[in-house]
Amino acid sequence: MAEKIRLRLVTPRRLLLDEEVDEVTGPGTLGEFGVLPKHISFLTLLEVGEMSYKQGGERHHLAISGGYAEVLDDVMTVLASAAEYADEIDVERARNARERAEKKIAELNREEREFAAAEAALHRALIRLQVAGREARR
The missing domain is CATH 2.60.15.10 (F0F1 ATP synthase delta/epsilon subunit, N-terminal)
Structure with missing residues (x-):
């Protein structure tokens, strides 16, 4: 075995x-x-x-x-x-999170406190979309 x-x-x-x-x-x-x-x-x-x-x-x-x-x-x-x-990822929710994060990043300066949080949110959304695009198997 x-x-x-x-x-x-x-x-x-x-x-x-x-x-x-x-x-x-x-x-x-x-x-x-x-x-x-x-x-x-x-x-x-x-x-x-x-x-x-x-x-x-x-x-x-x-x-x-x-x-x-x-x-x-x-x-x-x-x-x-x-x-x-x-197969558990809500793709529409992940897309909306990506759009919100991208909008927030565009509005902020790198020095602002919220910038890092917006970047982290964007990264999470992109990972979720990447994984959702994989063939779902369990």
Whole structure:
């Protein structure tokens, strides 16, 4: 039997996943990282971005809104602020969020306090739209 890693993905609202998978990729603060079975233990912060995992020959995609990931003894635990599968994303809502953020950025100077929040909102909306465009599989 092929070696697997157990992926547990938890948000404050729900347990999204607790299954054996072949590999995981995630958006770390130092860039994208990958985890395979027998990976060395580590703990990292997660950025807003796309997380994916391969299971049974299929790749599954999720939008992640930051959090933490821990790998220990072939178990990867992800504690995410928010996470949603491609087929759960409300595309119209994400488009509206993108438009609002783009408008806010155009109105503000870089030095203004709200500018960074508007950039973060734009980044979240773009990630959600990117993931929503992936073929939805679970």
